[in-house]
Amino acid sequence: MIDFGRVQKELQECSKDIEASGIKVTPKGDNLTRLLGTIPGPTGTPYEGGTFQIDITLPDAYPFQPPKMQFATKVWHPNISSQSGAICLDILKDQWSPALTLKTALLSVQALLSAPEPNDPQDAVVAQQYHKDYQTFVSTARYWTEAFAKTSSLGVEEKVKQLVEMGFPEPIVRSALEAVGGDENLALERLCSS
Amino acid sequence: MVSDSITNASIPCPNVKDLGKKKRANRSAKLKQCKLDVRREQWLSQVKKKGCGEEWTGDGLHRDASNGSSENVESRRERGRVEANGPGSIHHDSDLELSPSNSPISLNSILGSNDSGTNYSGSGSSSSSSADCCSGNITEEDDEGGDDGCLDDWEAMADALAANDERPKPPSCPPPPQDLTASNGSGMIVGGENLRSGTRATPAAANTRAWRPDDAFRPQSLPNLTKHHSFPNPSDRRFVNGGISWAGCNRIFNVPTSCPICCEDLDLTDSSFLPCLCGFRLCLFCHKRILEEDGRCPGCRKPYEHNPVEGEASVQGGGLTYRLTRSSSLMARP
Structure with missing residues (x-):
C-alpha cells in the first residue's frame, strides 16, 4: 500500500x-x-x-x-x-x-x-x-x-482532452499521441490520415 | 545525544507531583493508573516468586488486549507530550544549570501537562504496538520496581544539589542578583557561567552545574554542555523563561519532529532513537521496514549496524536492553 x-x-x-x-x-x-x-x-x-x-x-x-x-x-x-x-x-x-x-x-x-x-x-x-x-x-x-x-505548453492530458473534444475516441488519441512523441499536431495528422 | 533511557530518567518525577496531577487526570487516565498499579503489584509478586519475566510477558499481552480501546487516547497524549517535552527539557536543563531551586517548578510545569498515565513512560511505545509494550515493560519495570528507592534517591539528590549549591554562595560572592537576571531571561547561560568560573575557584565553578556530565543520574534528555559552548552565535544562547524561543532548538539540535520517511510525527521513543552514526533519524516502523528489506540507512546508504548505538550501551545499559527486547518482539509480530 x-x-x-x-x-x-x-x-x-x-x-x-x-x-x-x-x-x-x-x-x-x-x-x-x-x-x-x-x-x-x-x-x-x-x-x-x-x-x-x-x-x-x-x-x-x-x-x-x-x-x-x-x-x-x-x-x-x-x-x-x-x-x-x-x-x-x-x-x-x-x-x-x-x-x-x-x-x-x-x-x-x-x-x-x-x-x-x-x-x-x-x-x-x-x-x-x-x-x-x-x-x-x-x-x-x-x-x-x-x-x-517546446511544441506546446500544454500537458499531455490537455492535449488528449483537446483531441477528444474534436471527436476522436480517447484510447486512439492516446496511442496516436504516444506514437508521435506527444506532439498534438502530428497526432492530429495521424488521426486524420488513419 | 538524547537516548532511549530518557523515559527511565523521567519516571520518578510524575510520582513526586502525584497530587497536583490527579486533579487534572481525566477518568480514563485514572482507570489506567489503577490498572497499572494492579499490574505493578502483580509483577512484583511474580518477581518475588520466580525472578523471571516469562509469565509476565503473557500477562502483559492480556492486559494490552483488554486495554486496546484506551490506547488511542494514550498515543495522542504521548504525542502531545513529545512536543511539550522536546523544547521543554532543554529549558529545564538551563534552569537547573543556573539555579537548581527552580527545577521542581519547571519540572512540574513540563510534566504537569501529562496525565497520570504517562507516569508509565514505557507504554509510549505500546500505543503503536502491543507486543513491544509488554517486553518493554519488563526492563522498564525494573526501574519502577525499585520505585520507592528511586524516589528517595531523586529527592535526596535534589536536596543535596540545592545544599551543594547554596553552601559556597553566601561566603564567596553575592550572585543572587546574577541568578535572578539569568532566570529572568536577560542573562546568557554560557556567559553567566563564564563569569562565575572567573570569580570563583575551580571546584566552586564545578558546583554551578546541576549534574556532572558523567553523573549517572543526569537525565539523558539534557543536551551536552559542550554543545552549548560550540554554538556559533551567542544570541542563540539567550534564555527566555517562557521557553518559546527554544522552539527553534529542534532545528539547532537537528532532531526532526516528523519521520522523513513516512511523515508521521516522531514520538518520544522515536525521537530518541538514533539507529545510524550518520545521525539520520526515522521512526521505528520505517526502521523496521528498512531492516526487512535492504537494511541500509536512508541517510548514508550504509548498512545498519547490528548494534544500533554502541556508545549508548556504555552510558545506560537499561536503555539498550529495552530497545533490543522491543525490536525482537517486533520481529515476532506477524
Whole structure:
C-alpha cells in the first residue's frame, strides 16, 4: 500500500517552491499512483528552454521502492532511451533511498540532463554519437528540444482532452499521441490520415 | 545525544507531583493508573516468586488486549507530550544549570501537562504496538520496581544539589542578583557561567552545574554542555523563561519532529532513537521496514549496524536492553 500521506506532503512541498526549482509534480487522475513530473531543461545545455515531462508511477512499496520514471517528452540523451524515454539513473534503481523524494529524484534527472554519462548508456546510438561526433550530438539534442520539448505548453492530458473534444475516441488519441512523441499536431495528422 | 533511557530518567518525577496531577487526570487516565498499579503489584509478586519475566510477558499481552480501546487516547497524549517535552527539557536543563531551586517548578510545569498515565513512560511505545509494550515493560519495570528507592534517591539528590549549591554562595560572592537576571531571561547561560568560573575557584565553578556530565543520574534528555559552548552565535544562547524561543532548538539540535520517511510525527521513543552514526533519524516502523528489506540507512546508504548505538550501551545499559527486547518482539509480530 502506498503511503499516500507522504505523497500528499511531497506534492505540497513541491508546489511551494515551484518558482525556485521549476519542478512540478501533478497527479494524473485521482489515485496518486500515477503522476506527471515537469522539469525545465538546464541552462547551458542543448536542452535549455525545453520543458520535459516525465511519467511517474509509484510502486506499492513507495517510498521504500523507487518511483518508476520515464520521459514522456522525447529527448536525445545518452542515458535516456530515444525510443521509450527510459531513464538510466542509479538513484532510480539500486541507489534509491527512502529519504529521497519525487522532487529530489526529478532534480537528479535534471542534473543527468546537464551531465550525461555516455560510458553507461541507455541509448547506444546516442552514446556512440556523443563519443564520435559531439557536435552532431549537441545539434541533434538541441533540435529534439526545439521539436519536442517546446511544441506546446500544454500537458499531455490537455492535449488528449483537446483531441477528444474534436471527436476522436480517447484510447486512439492516446496511442496516436504516444506514437508521435506527444506532439498534438502530428497526432492530429495521424488521426486524420488513419 | 538524547537516548532511549530518557523515559527511565523521567519516571520518578510524575510520582513526586502525584497530587497536583490527579486533579487534572481525566477518568480514563485514572482507570489506567489503577490498572497499572494492579499490574505493578502483580509483577512484583511474580518477581518475588520466580525472578523471571516469562509469565509476565503473557500477562502483559492480556492486559494490552483488554486495554486496546484506551490506547488511542494514550498515543495522542504521548504525542502531545513529545512536543511539550522536546523544547521543554532543554529549558529545564538551563534552569537547573543556573539555579537548581527552580527545577521542581519547571519540572512540574513540563510534566504537569501529562496525565497520570504517562507516569508509565514505557507504554509510549505500546500505543503503536502491543507486543513491544509488554517486553518493554519488563526492563522498564525494573526501574519502577525499585520505585520507592528511586524516589528517595531523586529527592535526596535534589536536596543535596540545592545544599551543594547554596553552601559556597553566601561566603564567596553575592550572585543572587546574577541568578535572578539569568532566570529572568536577560542573562546568557554560557556567559553567566563564564563569569562565575572567573570569580570563583575551580571546584566552586564545578558546583554551578546541576549534574556532572558523567553523573549517572543526569537525565539523558539534557543536551551536552559542550554543545552549548560550540554554538556559533551567542544570541542563540539567550534564555527566555517562557521557553518559546527554544522552539527553534529542534532545528539547532537537528532532531526532526516528523519521520522523513513516512511523515508521521516522531514520538518520544522515536525521537530518541538514533539507529545510524550518520545521525539520520526515522521512526521505528520505517526502521523496521528498512531492516526487512535492504537494511541500509536512508541517510548514508550504509548498512545498519547490528548494534544500533554502541556508545549508548556504555552510558545506560537499561536503555539498550529495552530497545533490543522491543525490536525482537517486533520481529515476532506477524
